[in-house]
Amino acid sequence: AQSVTQPDIHITVSEGASLELRCNYSYGATPYLFWYVQSPGQGLQLLLKYFSGDTLVQGIKGFEAEFKRSQSSFNLRKPSVHWSDAAEYFCAVGLTTDSWGKLQFGAGTQVVVTP
Amino acid sequence: GAGVSQSPRYKVAKRGQDVALRCDPISGHVSLFWYQQALGQGPEFLTYFQNEAQLDKSGLPSDRFFAERPEGSVSTLKIQRTQQEDSAVYLCASSLERASGGLTGELFFGEGSRLTVL
Numbered sequence: 001a002q003s004v005t006q007p008d009i010h011i012t013v014s015e016g017a018s019l020e021l022r023c024n025y026s027y028g029a030t031p032y033l034f035w036y037v038q039s040p041g042q043g044l045q046l047l048l049k050y051f052s053g054d055t056l057v058q059g060i061k062g063f064e065a066e067f068k069r070s071q072s073s074f075n076l077r078k079p080s081v082h083w084s085d086a087a088e089y090f091c092a093v094g095l096t097t098d099s100w101g102k103l104q105f106g107a108g109t110q111v112v113v114t115p
Numbered sequence: 116g117a118g119v120s121q122s123p124r125y126k127v128a129k130r131g132q133d134v135a136l137r138c139d140p141i142s143g144h145v146s147l148f149w150y151q152q153a154l155g156q157g158p159e160f161l162t163y164f165q166n167e168a169q170l171d172k173s174g175l176p177s178d179r180f181f182a183e184r185p186e187g188s189v190s191t192l193k194i195q196r197t198q199q200e201d202s203a204v205y206l207c208a209s210s211l212e213r214a215s216g217g218l219t220g221e222l223f224f225g226e227g228s229r230l231t232v233l
Contacts, residue, residue: 004157032220034220036224041226042226043118043119043206043208043223043224043225043226043227044158044206044208044222044224045224046220046221046222049220049221051220090157090158092157094220095160099163099171100220101146101148101163101208101210101220101222102148102160102163102171103150103158103160103222104159104160105157105158105159106157107155107156107157108155108156108157
């Protein structure tokens with residue numbers, strides 16, 4: 001069965017420190033991969049996506065992610081975290097190659113940023 | 116409007132009541148999706164519209180759930196005879212492009228409608 005796993009439910013990071021959020025997927029075909037962020041009182045916002053090509057993807061707000069086919073992973077990174085990065089982050093996979101909007105989401109990782 | 120608008124933002128229903136949740140997508144957006152997000156979980160796909168056509172409703176959990184988008188703009192998700200397990204945040208998302216072969220792959224989400232069934 002297809003699945004998206006975010007192993008870390010909760011991460012605490014100091015402001016200015018680096019951040020890495022893990023995402024693993026189980027999917028037969030070449031997936032469409034996404035990272036979304038959900039801040040309190042706001043809708044989900046797309047950070048970045050991977051469809052094909054360069055496996056290192058740059059996104060908004062200084063985030064990047066790397067697709068590693070051999071590890072079935074699409075980890076999200078940011079070199080220096082800001083207090084405004086505190087939010088919940090969701091990794092998602094496009095379920096079918098002809099319907100990328102039909103997404104399967106992971107359970108999310110809550111990020112807390114400390115001073 | 117500037118973004119996807121959902122109403123009501125909060126709805127409390129007694130078990131057995133019918134509810135209707137509305138989504139106003141971004142003007143001109145072709146694709147519209149409904150997702151259900153239970154507490155502590157990621158969103159789960161419910162259904163998808165391209166204009167007024169409902170192309171995929173495979174995620175609707177039961178025949179108590181019904182969605183429509185009659186004019187290809189506003190959409191309504193209706194839940195009949197609500198049950199406690201229906202308690203969740205219902206998210207609507209829209210995209211300028213068709214969900215097949217789209218170039219940007221970006222969904223724009225509303226803030227959601229939180230349904231609590233007592």
